[in-house]
Amino acid sequence: MNISGISAVRCSVRCLSYHGCFSFNYDHINQVCQVNNANAEHVCDNLQGMLHHSYKDATAKPMFLEVSASYSVSGLYRGVWYQPVEHHALLGRSFMNISGISAVRCSVRCLSHHGCFSFNYHHINQLCQMNNAIGEQTCDNFQGMQYVSYYDATAEPRTCQLALQNSHVSDNGKCTSSNASFEKLGLEDGSIHDESLSASSNYNGRRKSTAAGGRLNKLPPDDNTIGAWQPSVFNTNQWIQVNLGNPTYVTGVLTQGRNGGNAQWVTKYKVQFEPPSPACLFDVKDQLGQTQIFNGNTDRNSIVERRFFKPVLAVKIRIVPVEWYGAIVLRFELLASGCK
Numbered sequence: 082m083n084i085s086g087i088s089a090v091r092c093s094v095r096c097l098s099y100h101g102c103f104s105f106n107y108d109h110i111n112q113v114c115q116v117n118n119a120n121a122e123h124v125c126d127n128l129q130g131m132l133h134h135s136y137k138d139a140t141a142k143p144m145f146l147e148v149s150a151s152y153s154v155s156g157l158y159r160g161v162w163y164q165p166v167e168h169h170a171l172l173g174r175s176f177m178n179i180s181g182i183s184a185v186r187c188s189v190r191c192l193s194h195h196g197c198f199s200f201n202y203h204h205i206n207q208l209c210q211m212n213n214a215i216g217e218q219t220c221d222n223f224q225g226m227q228y229v230s231y232y233d234a235t236a237e238p239r240t241c242q243l244a245l246q247n248s249h250v251s252d253n254g255k256c257t258s259s260n261a262s263f264e265k266l267g268l269e270d271g272s273i274h275d276e277s278l279s280a281s282s283n284y285n286g287r288r289k290s291t292a293a294g295g296r297l298n299k300l301p302p303d304d305n306t307i308g309a310w311q312p313s314v315f316n317t318n319q320w321i322q323v324n325l326g327n328p329t330y331v332t333g334v335l336t337q338g339r340n341g342g343n344a345q346w347v348t349k350y351k352v353q354f355e356p357p358s359p360a361c362l363f364d365v366k367d368q369l370g371q372t373q374i375f376n377g378n379t380d381r382n383s384i385v386e387r388r389f390f391k392p393v394l395a396v397k398i399r400i401v402p403v404e405w406y407g408a409i410v411l412r413f414e415l416l417a418s419g420c421k
Contacts (some may be wrong), residue, residue, distance in 0.1 A: 082116040089114075093137060094189055109133045158247075165230035166356060166363065168370060169223050170201040171212050179209040184230070191234045199233045201226075215358060223361065225372075233358040263332055266415040268323065269297040279326045284315040288342070295321050297335055297384070297414035308340030309410045318408055320353075322399040330358045330418040331395050333388035337412040338381040345407035346378040353396035362399060365389050374403060392418050 084095060089107045095100040099116065106115040110133045112170035148328045177197075179190060187209035191197040194211060201210040201262075205228045215233050223231070267273040294319040294395045295310030312319040325331075331354065338346025351374055352365040367373040368390050375387040402409045 082114070084114040086112050087110070087114055089135070090192060094192055096137075097189055104136065104138045107135050107137065109135065136365040165232050165357070166223070167230050167366065168225055168227055169231050170210070170226045170229045171199055171214070171231050172213040172222050172224050174199075174222065175201070175210040176213050177211040179211070180205050182209055184208065184209075188232065188234065191232075198235050199231065201229055201231050202414045215257055223359065235358075253346055263418055265297075265330070265335070266325070266329065266417045268295075270416045271296075273322050273323060273325075277326070278321065279324070280310060280312065280321045280399075281319045283314050284311040292321055297337060297412050299412050300340055300343075307342065307410070309338065309412045311339070312410060313409045315405070315409050317401065318401055320399050321411060321413070322397060323393060323415060324397050328394050328396055330392045331389070331398055331415050332392040332418045333386060333416040334375065334400065335414040335416065336377050336385050336387070337383070338378045338406075339410040340382060340412070343407055344381060345405070345410035346381060347402045347405045347409060347411045348377045348378055348379070349404040350375055350402045352389070353401060354393045354398040355397040356394055357396055362397075364415050365393060378400075386416075388416070
C-alpha cells in the first residue's frame with residue numbers, strides 16, 4: 082500500500098493501526114508512505130540505499146532512546162522521538178485518561194485525536210493523560226512529578242538519520258548502526274555568532290569582558306580585554322548562555338579558565354537547557370534525576386570535558402557557575418551528538 086501526502090509520523094500511525102503492516106518505507110521528499118507486509122529484522126539483503134528514504138520496523142520493541150532524556154518516546158517508529166520534559170506534568174488541561182498503555186501507544190492516541198496537543202505519561206502506573214493545550218508559552222502550569230514525563234505532540238519530531246553505509250551486520254545477523262559521533266557545536270571556531278551568546282552580566286572595570294569572550298581557547302585581543310567571560314559580580318546567580326537557534330542534541334561541555342592575568346577559573350557548575358517546548362529552563366540531571374553539578378577546572382588553560390548522563394534536546398544552553406577559584410571566569414564549548 083502506498084499513501085501520498087502524509088508525514089512520516091502519520092505514516093507510522095497508519096502502519097501501527099493496520100494489522101498487516103510490519104514495516105514501512107518513507108520518502109521524505111515526495112512524502113510517500115510505503116506500507117510493507119514484512120520486516121528485515123534478521124537480514125540486510127533486501128535493504129537498498131535510497132537517498133531521502135527511511136526504513137522503519139513497526140514490529141520492533143519501541144526504542145526508548147538510551148542516549149536521550151529518560152522515557153523519551155522513540156516514538157511511533159524507529160529513529161523518531163519526542164523530547165520529554167522529565168519528571169514534570171502539565172496540570173489542569175487533561176481531558177482523557179487511558180490506563181495500561183505504553184508511552185508509544187499514548188503518543189499514537191494523542192496524534193490520532195484532533196483535540197490532543199500534549200500528554201503526560203506516568204511510567205510506573207502506565208497512565209496516559211491527554212491534554213487540550215501545550216505549555217509552550219508559560220511555565221506556570223508545570224509541576225514536578227516523579228516518574229511522569231510531559232510531551233508536546235505539536236512539536237516537530239526529531240529524527241536521527243543513520244546512513245545505510247554506516248550500518249553493519251552483527252554476529253546475530255541483525256542490522257545495526259555504528260555509534261553516533263560527537264562534535265563541537267561551534268563556539269571555538271566562531272560558527273556560533275557573537276549575538277547568540279548572552280550573560281547575566283559582564284565585567285566592566287579596567288579590563289572588560291563580554292559573553293563572546295567566553296569561547297573555548299579565546300585569547301584577549303588587547304590589554305583592555307579579559308581572556309574569558311567574567312561577570313560583574315561573583316555569586317551563584319551568574320550565567321552565560323548560548324542560543325542554538327535550531328533544536329540540537331547537546332551531550333556535554335568543554336571548559337577552561339582565564340587566559341592571562343590573574344589565576345581564575347570555575348571549579349564547579351551546573352547546566353540548564355531550554356527544550357523546543359515549553360519555553361522554560363530545566364537543569365541537566367544525573368542518573369538519579371537530581372541536578373548534576375559538574376567538576377570544572379583546576380588551572381587556567383587545561384580543557385576539561387564533561388558529558389551529560391543523557392543528552393538533552395535544546396534551543397538554549399545556560400552554564401551556571403557554582404564554585405570558583407579567584408573569580409568566576411570561564412571559556413567553554415558545547416558538544417553535540419550526531420542527532421540534530
